[in-house]
Amino acid sequence: MTPIAIDASAMMQGLYCILPEILIVATALFVLFVDLILPEENRRILCGVSIIGVALSLFTVFAMGPGKISGFSGAVVHDGLGAFFEIVILSACALTLLMATGYSEWEGTHKGEFYSLLLLSTSGMMFMAKGTDLMTIFLGLETLSIPIYVLVGFHRHRMSSVEGALKYFLLGAFASGFLLYGIALMYAATGTTKIAQMVPMLYDARLAASPVFLAGVGLLLVGFAFKVSLVPFHMWTPDAYEGAPTVVTAFMSAAVKAAAFAALIRVLLLTLGGLQPVLWKVLWVLSVLTMTVGNLSALVQNNVKRMLAYSSIAHAGYILVGMVSGDVLGGQASLFYLLVYAFMNIGAFGVVMLIAQKEDEGYDIDNLAGIGFKYPALAGLLTLFLVSLGGIPPTAGFVGKFYLFSAAIKHGYIWLAVIGVLNSAASIYYYLRIVVYMYFLPAKGEVPVPRPPRIAFSLALCASASVVLVLGIVPSSVLEFAERSVLSLLM
């Protein structure tokens, strides 16, 4: 056996390629150490340290630009798609941390472990978004999931938190098993785990139709479908989202979904050339099922957190619409929607978090009655985010849905677009129901007093709101960025 040479310059290039991830992991370790020496009452510093780390990492992503840098013999690549999703994931993480400053004080999650787990999970997501080897993607997925399981169960005294964590853990472990089995079968069929090497093989019709490969792709899809909670693999979502501390729910709904979709988009867009005739039907059915079941279940929820959980399932369906067509236009629409979705969903969770006094009971929809005119700023923000989730202009949610459905129509999936629009119309009912509760229903007894937000919290809400509004009015630059990202993948 000849030894494999690995020279210094290749090593440096590899390290440079994963610099944003290195920064995040280093911050996570630093937070752990600082937590040891810091006195109990100064725990807020930990949050600040984490935010600085995330900001540094975000800056590095911008500084590195969209140029393609691959490292570690093709295990990761820093390209447009990776950069785009790193920006989405890091922004979601930053918003979560800003909100956590206040939330941790109210609910007692000010612990070094909370922040370092959040950061480690973020690093896993970034690896997943950049992974070009199925092995890297799998390890990223696990690094993402395990801290999230723990964070969901962070409130050990609350039954719902523990229940959510256990369900998420068990089903998530199954999903990982399916994913790994899928990767193993794909390896058996092609002899490689590198996506780039798999792609040219797929033009061979014998491989693309071979049962081992198809079974592998199917199992891989099942694994991903669990993670982004596509129907019928969505069973864990409402319980996990309801039980988790609300900051974690916001983070899960935005960042975990973005990371899993990043890997899915990379795998699907690259392999679709060979598999398109089989795959689009599967994706079509999954997308329609996910949208419909998600929206119909959300209609009857009285707990706001649970309602937003079902709404996030439905949104995964919308995002999948862009991937059915499997080309630049659809990919671009999916990317744009994922970015917008992260901001509007975290924003909505943020406002709800302020209004609810307590976990569990605080999230009942009755609790929102009478808020509207008493706290106009909060109610206005929540209305903005809900309107955007429902897809009404002039918000970014409308632009995102418009591009998703027009991509579907352009490729001739008329029925898919029709079902999507109908679903979107149905979803407006339950989003506006909250608005009606806030403005038009009198409170039963006392109007609950929302918590006074800290500066960081207000900053997070304002940032989300401005992104939702600005992208709703002038989306072109971000759309171009999304298009370039998808193109850089296909080059």
Add this chain to the structure above:
Amino acid sequence: MTGPANLIFYALAALTVGSAVLVAVLPNIVYAAVALLFSFAGVAGLYVFLSADFLAATQVLVYVGGILILILFAVFLSNRISDVKISNPARFQWQAALLCLALFGVLSTTAVRTVFPLKHGLTYQPTTAEIGELLMTRYLLPFEAASVLLLAALIGAALLSRPDGKGKGSADMEEPK
């Protein structure tokens, strides 16, 4: 592959699958754990049969030596689990059977219908050195990413199993008398 080799293979396969079925069926969790031991050992045997020496040793060390012992410890240390009714209940049997049969159908047709390319005249060589070298060169990133994963798992486990720290100290630990 003929003669005794064939026989050994089928014996190992039967051991693996048979014990795995027992794990799923046995009502007592301790029996199930012991059946799992045989299943793991059977898989290790299959690895030896494929001349994957490193994998076989790891299988024995990690699964038989580590995970199984941990399962048994967990069973013996948690007091109420020895009750058969809560330890290993079976519900939704029909639905589960249907789902499993469907999955089994897919996987078995896959296995039967695929034409696997066979390589003839291979000489088997020890793999450990090569794996070690690959881990430090070509697969360096996955290797290091796995260490981050382990760190996260450790932090999480410590966090979830530790008693709440506020002022109580180690309230759940009894002083030795």
